[in-house]
Amino acid sequence: xxxxxxxxxxxxxxxxxxxxxxxxxxxxxxxxxxxxxxxxxxxxxxxxxxxxxxxxxxxxxxxxxxxxxxxxxxxxxxxxxxxxxxxxxxxxxxxxxxxxxxxxxxxxxxxxxxxxxxxxxxxxxxxxxxxxxxxxxxxxxxxxxxxxxxxxxxxxxxxxxxxxxxxxxxxxxxxxxxxxxxxxxxxxxxxxxxxxxxxxxxxxxxxxxxxxxxxxxxxxxxxxxxxxxxxxxxxxxxxxxxxxxxxxxxxxxxxxxxxxxxxxxxxxxxxxxxxxxxxxxxxxxxxxxxxxxxxxxxxxxxxxxxxxxxxxxxxxxxxxxxxxxxxxxxxxxxxxxxxxxxxxxxxxxxxxxxxxxxxxxxxxxxxxxxxxxxxxxxxxxxxxxxxxxxxxxxxxxxxxxxxxxxxxxxxxxxxxxxxxxxxxxxxxxxxxxxxxxxxxxxxxxxxxxxxxxxxxxxxxxxxxxxxxxxxxxxxxxxxxxxxxxxxxxxxxxxxxxxxxxxxxxxxxxxxxxxxxxxxxxxxxxxxxxxxxxxxxxxxxxxxxxxxxxxxxxxxxxxxxxxxxxxxxxxxxxxxxxxxxxxxxxxxxxxxxxxxxxxxxxxxxxxxxxxxxxxxxxxxxxxxxxxxxxxxxxxxxxxxxxxxxxxxxxxxxxxxxxxxxxxxxxxxxx
Numbered sequence: 222x223x224x225x226x227x228x229x230x231x232x233x234x235x236x237x238x239x240x241x242x243x244x245x246x247x248x249x250x251x252x253x254x255x256x257x258x259x260x261x262x263x264x265x266x267x268x269x270x271x272x273x274x275x276x277x278x279x280x281x282x283x284x285x286x287x288x289x290x291x292x293x294x295x296x297x298x299x300x301x302x303x304x305x306x307x308x309x310x311x312x313x314x315x316x317x318x319x320x321x322x323x324x325x326x327x328x329x330x331x332x333x334x335x336x337x338x339x340x341x342x343x344x345x346x347x348x349x350x351x352x353x354x355x356x357x358x359x360x361x362x363x364x365x366x367x368x369x370x371x372x373x374x375x376x377x378x379x380x381x382x383x384x385x386x387x388x389x390x391x392x393x394x395x396x397x398x399x400x401x402x403x404x405x406x407x408x409x410x411x412x413x414x415x416x417x418x419x420x421x422x423x424x425x426x427x428x429x430x431x432x433x434x435x436x437x438x439x440x441x442x443x444x445x446x447x448x449x450x451x452x453x454x455x456x457x458x459x460x461x462x463x464x465x466x467x468x469x470x471x472x473x474x475x476x477x478x479x480x481x482x483x484x485x486x487x488x489x490x491x492x493x494x495x496x497x498x499x500x501x502x503x504x505x506x507x508x509x510x511x512x513x514x515x516x517x518x519x520x521x522x523x524x525x526x527x528x529x530x531x532x533x534x535x536x537x538x539x540x541x542x543x544x545x546x547x548x549x550x551x552x553x554x555x556x557x558x559x560x561x562x563x564x565x566x567x568x569x570x571x572x573x574x575x576x577x578x579x580x581x582x583x584x585x586x587x588x589x590x591x592x593x594x595x596x597x598x599x600x601x602x603x604x605x606x607x608x609x610x611x612x613x614x615x616x617x618x619x620x621x622x623x624x625x626x627x628x629x630x631x632x633x634x635x636x637x638x639x640x641x642x643x644x645x646x647x648x649x650x651x652x653x654x655x656x657x658x659x660x661x662x663x664x665x666x667x668x669x670x671x672x673x674x675x676x677x678x679x680x681x682x683x684x685x686x687x688x689x690x691x692x693x694x695x696x697x698x699x700x701x702x703x704x705x706x707x708x709x710x711x712x713x714x715x716x717x718x719x720x721x722x723x724x725x726x727x728x729x730x731x732x733x734x735x736x737x738x739x740x741x742x743x744x745x746x747x748x749x750x751x752x753x754x755x756x757x758x759x760x761x762x763x764x765x766x767x768x769x770x771x772x773x774x775x776x777x778x779x780x781x782x783x784x785x786x787x788x789x790x791x792x793x794x795x796x797x798x799x800x801x802x803x804x805x806x807x808x809x810x811x812x813x814x815x816x817x818x819x820x821x822x823x824x825x826x827x828x829x830x831x832x833x834x835x836x837x838x839x840x841x842x843x844x845x846x847x848x849x850x851x852x853x854x855x856x857x858x859x860x861x862x863x864x865x866x867x868x869x870x871x872x873x874x875x876x877x878x879x880x881x882x883x884x885x886x887x888x889x890x
Contacts, residue, residue: 223272231275234265238281239380243469246375250817250850251842259748279351279380284372285436285768293357293365293428299449302344302358302391304524305507305531311486314508317530318482321510324519324527331511333458334488335445335476337531339420339502340395341427344448345377350384352377357427361524367427373436376471389448390470396423397501400439402602407739409557414641415578417605419502437742437769441501444470457511474848478511489532495862496534497568500845505533538597538607539572541565546577546590546621548628552656552734554645556634558583558621560594560606568598575604579641580623587611591618627652654688655681657734661689664830665740666732667721671714679703689732690793692718722797725804726753729794735781737774745769746778753791753801757782812883813841818853819867822860824877826886835884847872855880 241258245251251258262281269276276283308314321330342358355371356364371377374394381388396404396419404422405415416422426438444465447453455461462472475492479485489506496503510516510528519527545561558577565572575596577583586609588594593613594606627634627645629652634643645653655677662672669692680686685699695718700711724732727747731740738746749767750756756764756778764775781787795801813836820829820843827835832855833843844851847866854867854874867874875883 223275227268227272228275231265231268231272231280234261234268235277235280235380237261238265239378239469242281242375243378247469247471248850277351278353281379283379284375285432293367295359295363296354296356296366297363298344298356298361298389300389302342302361302364302448303521303526304361305529306525307505308530308532309535311489314486314489314530314532315482317508318485320527321515321519325515328515329480330515331457332479332482332485333462333476333509333511334479334485335507335509336473336492336496336499336503337505337507337533338393338395338443338473339418339504340393340423341420343371343392343394343442345371345390345392347381347384347388347390349386350381352379365428369432370427370429370435373432374440374442376442378469381468384468385450385452387449387451388453389450390444390465390468391446391448392442392444392470394423394427394440394442395419395501396426396438396440398602399500403739403741404438405603407737409551409555409576409578409642414581431771433765433769434771437745437771437774439741442471443473445472445507456513458509458513459511493534498846498862503534504536505531507531536597536607537568538595539565539567540593540595540610541572543588543590543592543594546583546588548624550627550629550645550650550652550656552653552660553736554647554650554653555642556623556627556645557642558623560588562594562596562604565596567596567604572596572604575606577606580621580643581641583621589614589618589620629653629655651681658686658689658692660734661732662692662721663732664828667724667728669714669721670717671710672717676703676706676714679706688790688793690790690797693722693794693797693799722799725800726751726802727804729753729799729801730756733781733787735777737777742770742774747803751803757788757791812885813839813853816841816852817844817850818842818855819844819847819851819863820855820857821863822857824855824857826877826881832880835886839884 238258238261241251241253241261245258265280266282269280269282308317318330344356344358344364345352346354346356352372353368354366355368355377357367359365371394372379398419401416401419401422408415416425422438423440426435426440429435445462447455447461453464455464459476459478462476466472477488479488485508492503492506508530510519516526516528521527542563543560544563546558547561548556548558550556557579560575560577562573562575577588586606588606588609593610595608595610596604597607598604623643624634626632627647627650630645630647630650632645632647632650635646636643647653658677658681659674661667662669662677672692680703683703685695686692695715697708697711697715700706700714701708725747727744730738730743730746730753745767746756746764750759759779761775761779764770764778765772767775770778782791816836818836818841820832824832836843847854847863847870851867851870851872854864854872855877856864856874857877864874
């Protein structure tokens with residue numbers, strides 16, 4: 222029987238979880254540990270499971286509660302989602318300013334500039350504070366209902382305190398660059414066509430039929446506008462952004478108010494290079510008249526508001542030549558073609574190679590050896606070929622064909638009908654074994670320092686290892702027989718191998734190289750099952766219950782742990798003493814407890830990732846950029862704009878030596 226006390230307890234748990242989710246996902250400044258948050262969440266799950274009638278649609282437990290849809294319903298907007306006219310030069314912005322002044326007379330004008338996020342426009346409908354629908358922009362008049370998928374985005378609140386009876390919040394769903402790169406790496410390994418850019422990846426992720434797949438894609442959201450609403454009294458764009466923050470939406474922090482178009486032009490120019498430091502894609506800036514009364518006076522054309530314009534940055538591209546197309550092997554046996562390029566400078570680095578993904582990609586763009594091509598950086602990081610300059614061809618170019626046999630073992634390669642990739646079908650292929658061993662020892666996996674590709678090659682050549690478990694049977698005497706492996710190097714490597722035994726279940730799962738299971742999926746599985754034995758005992762349906770793991774990954778996990786050779790290797794790892802349980806976060810007390818830390822510049826003693834993990838272990842959180850919630854900046858060599866911004870804001874700055882001292886890490890003189 223549901224009592225008032227049970228209902229009250231559930232509401233208190235929901236309120237606490239909403240508050241702590243906002244601190245964690247939106248402000249990046251948690252007050253409690255992940256362990257404590259999970260304990261609150263589990264309490265609510267257990268309560269709702271015992272009393273299913275108390276479950277509400279806006280409960281935090283319902284983020285991935287929807288079923289897969291067969292299609293996406295078309296829903297008309299109460300208020301159209303207009304597009305923006307574009308400007309490509311300072312003079313076009315001045316023309317816009319002249320039109321604005323011509324439309325409102327002698328009144329002074331303030332402008333707001335906001336970064337133009339390269340994602341997918343979204344309209345969120347709230348009724349009495351509860352999220353009811355999430356609609357894509359569609360054609361601006363009718364959108365697609367993707368509510369189940371929108372609910373998986375942690376920075377979109379399912380419930381808003383003190384909200385009006387009806388409100389439409391508009392903004393941009395986007396994919397952070399790190400998530401984009403990881404997703405494309407997984408798609409390459411799985412033999413699937415990669416996404417061309419972060420925007421396409423975000424759109425494809427929102428249109429998944431299974432919300433669990435969307436949840437695993439790590440999408441994010443910035444709010445910046447209202448559609449139809451009832452009962453809000455807001456008079457300007459900067460007031461609106463402040464109100465959206467109060468409603469616990471994430472608002473892009475880089476907006477600014479200007480009193481002239483020349484100020485706007487200055488801001489636009491400043492951000493053309495600075496935008497590359499962000500962890501998400503922007504393709505321009507949006508300039509809006511700040512005052513809503515002035516916006517009404519200016520009105521709109523058939524599709525564009527007259528009070529706003531988008532300044533588009535030119536894409537940074539370079540022209541170079543493909544010298545050779547080479548094929549490399551991944552850890553699952555996928556053969557991936559890449560283009561060796563005539564070195565060229567692009568976005569601050571020298572580019573010598575661009576990925577070509579697979580044969581379909583090459584055929585679609587008609588890429589040939591010897592071609593002159595335009596290249597750009599997908600997600601501002603990965604070099605890609607944008608187009609072939611076919612007019613530069615002279616007849617010497619060669620069409621590319623995938624090899625008929627594996628370049629490593631000589632066995633046949635095969636293309637599975639449902640995949641874009643070619644794969645070596647020999648499970649004992651030396652290339653596959655090599656890549657799996659390198660992956661197992663890599664930093665993101667078991668992080669065995671000193672066990673890089675060259676050492677793995679030597680271990681294989683001397684027949685000292687056949688699978689990852691054999692690393693843990695190595696002795697110093699085994700290593701000393703390897704050419705150029707000294708006594709000290711051998712001892713250090715054995716020490717590093719022993720230390721890796723304590724990495725925990727998530728790192729181990731990722732290190733095993735299970736198909737379709739990326740780093741994030743490994744963390745989710747470890748967090749849900751806690752032990753490897755629990756995963757091995759689970760059926761496909763149970764694995765699929767893990768938030769963020771879809772059907773394909775669940776089946777792949779099940780198949781992996783029901784393969785005799787894999788079971789044998791897991792048992793060898795167990796016998797070697799490798800930790801096969803989730804590492805629990807001990808407590809929030811530590812030297813960096815309550816700190817939101819930004820790392821900038823080159824660190825000499827440890828890498829960024831290692832430093833970030835150390836901060837988290839000591840109770841802090843890390844941020845990619847300096848914001849109003851940043852409490853500390855650690856500056857290494859060649860620290861740039863982040864250091865300048867921290868000093869301008871009066872945020873404490875320490876160097877690497879001070880950071881290591883606070884963290885209790887000894888430094889050898």
